[in-house]
Amino acid sequence: MLLIGNGHLITRQKENAFIENGAVAIDGKTIKEVGQTKDLKAKYPEADFIDAKGGVIMPGFINMHNHIYSTFARGLSINGYNPKNFMDILEGQWFKIDSEMNNHTTLQSGRVSYLESIKNGVTTMFDHQASYGEVSGSLEQLSNAADEMGIRTCLCYEVSDRNGVKPAEEAIEENVRFINAAKARKDDMQKAMMGMHAAFTVSDETFEKARKVTPSDIGFHIHVAEDIADVKDSLHKYNKPIVNRLYDLDILGSKSMLGHCIYINPHEMKLIKDTDTMVVTNPESNMGNAVGCPPIIRMFNEFNIMCGLGTDGYTQDITESYKVGNIIHKHHLADPTVAWAEIPAMLFDNNAAMANRYFDTKLGVLEPDAAGDVIIVDYHAATPMNESNFNSHILFGMNGANVTDTIVAGDVRMRNREVVGIDQEEVYASAREEAVKLWNRINK
Structure with a gap:
């Protein structure tokens, strides 16, 4: 089990959309529970814990x-x-x-x-x-x-x-x-x-x-x-x-x-x-x-x-x-x-x-049985952040570079800005080599 906590939790639920000092527990590929960090840490003491360190925890983005x-x-x-x-x-x-x-x-x-x-x-x-x-x-x-x-x-x-x-x-x-x-x-x-x-x-x-x-x-x-x-x-x-x-x-x-x-x-x-x-x-x-x-x-x-x-x-x-x-x-x-x-x-x-007209697992929300697709954003608000204004904080205070952790289907894909199990330098080096070949073909 994976537990992500100690952050401003944006769940995107219609009710309980925002939890101060919240946490999300992921069991396998889906979410088990959301709640207060202290409560879920006590309930799942054996879970691997990822500390958001006061940042923002929310569902992963979807690019349509x-x-x-x-x-x-x-x-x-x-x-x-x-x-x-x-x-x-x-x-x-x-x-x-x-x-x-x-x-x-x-x-x-x-x-x-x-x-x-x-x-x-x-x-x-x-x-x-x-x-x-x-x-x-x-x-x-x-x-x-x-x-x-x-x-x-x-x-x-x-x-x-x-x-x-x-x-x-x-x-x-x-x-x-x-x-x-x-x-x-x-x-x-x-x-x-x-x-x-x-x-x-x-x-x-x-x-x-x-x-x-x-x-x-x-x-x-x-x-x-x-x-x-x-x-x-x-x-x-x-x-x-x-x-x-x-x-x-x-x-x-x-x-x-x-x-x-x-x-x-x-x-x-x-x-x-x-x-x-x-x-x-x-x-x-x-x-x-x-x-x-x-x-x-x-x-x-x-x-x-x-x-x-x-x-x-x-x-x-x-x-x-x-x-x-x-x-x-x-x-x-x-x-x-x-x-x-x-x-x-x-x-x-x-x-x-x-x-979700294509994918079966519920996406875009942190709630029981929804996809374990969760991100942590390194964002510390200079003004109060709550259920009524968190979109404004995302709009004016965050961008993709602020993302530190990305979990997809319960698997940690990026931790502390390091992509897990992937040699980034190799990926970019291979891409640059291929780009030169493509550019040469285009301008031949």
Whole structure:
């Protein structure tokens, strides 16, 4: 048994959400009990004790939309790359990167991304893979990396017609293969979705091929209306908005997740709500790509859509997305009252609810039988911290670098900022070596 105590305990329970000098007892892969440190130490005297030393103990973070393959874009300079818009960014950078990714590159990118997730307190990650340099077996590489680092993950491969019919079919097959592999696991650590790139790079025929082989309990993970060009493409080719097209193709549903949704109209929002489809917003990425600010506050408040938060490959530190999400909507709407409640609800409540549409073990809360996914944050408040304001303390006082300990499914993955059982220097050295090879292929 593991006991983590002597900290400000944020449980995320609807009642008893905050315990001063609290502790959490983990038995096996799940939580046994939460309470006062003194009480649980007396009750479980033989438990291995991790001392939070007055810091904050809380559930591990969940990242609902990421791109592991973006790992090696850090520091990359591409010959002739001078983007003027989002389509230039896709074609000049991301499509070039993924076209040169082989399985070894994918493995090394996964090792770094999952390692840095652990270091930033992210215990569950939903990823959207692209590696058209080598499609087959790529999700297995990410699965191996996730197992090595001991993190929960839900994987998919982005199907696209941008490289032709055969690669698109190979991408569908890769999704199906991993869907079957994930279903065969019994540990509730890895799940799968059917990944699609974006509507403007996927034909109706390819959507129908994917739909035909996707099990009924598996949804689609797809980018939607990230740029106005996506909207124009749908209207021009299909004479309908993107979400309407996805509805007609039977892509929407409670297991499906739409990334971004920046340029959608109220009718599309209603379709998303009526089909109980999920939406993930990625504020840092949207600002970085200069694609606009999504109407996520309206989706959340007016349409009651299940909206979550992701990083879109921009970072492994989702507290950054929390901070940017808090200010981008205030700036965009010129309203200082918005985003205070909506963004933390997406990150802390909805991300867990969305993830639990796939994972069986209850996530995002510290309570009996919930996942033993716990982090300790080295944060000592300069002002009172209590049940009514702990989100504000996270927003303004913490970031991923403050995480000292990360426990996933009851296993200690990082202790006192040292990742357990992993040679970090080897991981980063191997990544740097692989990055040079990838960069040379891109700029050949």
